[in-house]
Amino acid sequence: xxxxxxxxxxxxxxxxxxxxxxxxxxxxxxxxxxxxxxxxxxxxxxxxxxxxxxxxxxxxxxxxxxxxxxxxxxxxxxxxxxxxxxxxxxxxxxxxxxxxxxxxxxxxxxxxxxxxxxxxxxxxxxxxxxxxxxxxxxxxxxxxxxxxxxxxxxxxxxxxxxxxxxxxxxxxxxxxxxxxxxxxxxxxxxxxxxxxxxxxxxxxxxxxxxxxxx
Numbered sequence: 403x404x405x406x407x408x409x410x411x412x413x414x415x416x417x418x419x420x421x422x423x424x425x426x427x428x429x430x431x432x433x434x435x436x437x438x439x440x441x442x443x444x445x446x447x448x449x450x451x452x453x454x455x456x457x458x459x460x461x462x463x464x465x466x467x468x469x470x471x472x473x474x475x476x477x478x479x480x481x482x483x484x485x486x487x488x489x490x491x492x493x494x495x496x497x498x499x500x501x502x503x504x505x506x507x508x509x510x511x512x513x514x515x516x517x518x519x520x521x522x523x524x525x526x527x528x529x530x531x532x533x534x535x536x537x538x539x540x541x542x543x544x545x546x547x548x549x550x551x552x553x554x555x556x557x558x559x560x561x562x563x564x565x566x567x568x569x570x571x572x573x574x575x576x577x578x579x580x581x582x583x584x585x586x587x588x589x590x591x592x593x594x595x596x597x598x599x600x601x602x603x604x605x606x607x608x609x610x611x612x613x614x615x616x
Contacts, residue, residue, distance in 0.1 A: 427463075427491065428463045428464070428465075429463075430463075431459045431460070431462040431463035432459070432460065432463040433586060434455075434459045434586045434588060434589045435455075435456040435457075435459035435460045435463065436456075437584065437586040437589040437590070438452045438453070438455045438456035438459065438589045438592065439452070439453065439456045440584075441589060441590065441592070441593045442456070445593040445595075447595050447596055448592055448593045448594070448595040451592050451595065451614040451615075451616060452589070452592050452593065452614075454474065454614055455589060455592055455612075455613060455614045457474055458471065458474060458487070458613060458614075459589075461474075462487065462490070462491060465491070468484055468488070471484060471487055472484070483613070483615075486531070486613065487613065489531055490531055490532070490533075490613075493506070493507045493509075493531050493532035494507065495507065496508045501538060501539075501547075502527070502538065502542075502544045502545065502547060504527075504529035504530075504531070504532060504534050504536065505534070505536055506529065506532050506534040507529060507531050507532045507534070509529050509530050509531035509532065509610075510529075510530055510544075510545075510609060510610050511527035511528055511529060511530060511538075511544050511574065511609065511610065512528055512529065512530035512587070512588060512591065512610050512612060513527075513528050513574060513575045513576070513577060513587055513588070513591045514526065514527050514528065514538070514544065514565065514574055514575070514576040514577070515527075515528055515535060515576070515577050515579055515585075515587055516563070516576055516577065516578045516579060517579050518579065518580050523578065524537060524540075525537070525538050525539070525540045525576070526538065527544055528587045528588070530610040530612075533587070533588060535587075543565075543567035543569060543570060543572065544565070544572075544574055544609060545567060545570050545572045545574075545609050546567060546569050546570040546572075548567060548569040548570070550567055550568045550569040551565055551566065551567050551568075552565075552566050552568070553565055553566075553576075554566065554597065554600060554601070555597075556596050556597055556600070558596060559593070559594060559596060559597060560581055561577060561578040561580075561581030561582045562575060562576070562577060562578070562593075562594050562597060563575070563576040563578070564576070564594070564597040564600070564601055566601060566604075566606050567606075571605060571606050571607060572606060572607060572608070572609040573601040573606040573607070573608055573609070574608070574609045575591050575594045575597060575598075577590055577591065588612065588613075591612060592612055592614050592616065595616065598616050
């Protein structure tokens with residue numbers, strides 16, 4: 403399959419693209435494809451995954467048929483992965499009351515975003531499906547809600563933290579908004595692969611794998 407070329411704007415960092423409901427679905431997915439390609443240039447360890455995610459997002463922007471996605475992988479992808487791609491394009495409202503699930507569609511979080519608030523930062527969880535963001539306690543695990551959490555960083559990834567829980571053994575990346583200009587959370591999260599490797603080697607598993615399979 404021939405994938406269309408994804409053209410980066412001349413200076414994508416100078417004019418961050420809004421990916422909220424004010425924009426069309428196609429624009430949202432094109433924006434994150436561009437962001438993934440930009441990140442691939444500065445994060446070589448994660449470049450193959452970011453380039454894969456860019457191709458996937460471009461197909462989503464074109465509302466490509468299911469068979470187009472199967473050609474992105476050397477072997478047939480799991481049906482659950484294909485279902486998630488379809489559901490992301492058209493998430494169904496299904497409100498949840500649990501504080502660690504998306505209040506819009508009841509899906510678990512993909513990652514966390516640290517947003518400036520007062521003299522510090524407030525934590526917002528970002529849905530793995532509809533990408534809605536909602537506030538959450540910084541003291542509790544986003545899975546089991548225990549307080550047995552720790553945080554890890556890597557010098558080559560400023561603006562990234564990895565939350566780990568010793569009760570349920572999950573991990574989740576946190577992205578510091580003020581240190582990541584042009585942030586598109588679901589693309590920027592893929593760039594954290596050195597922290598993924600560290601977490602997995604230390605016995606943790608990601609709360610929700612991303613669409614690049616990590």
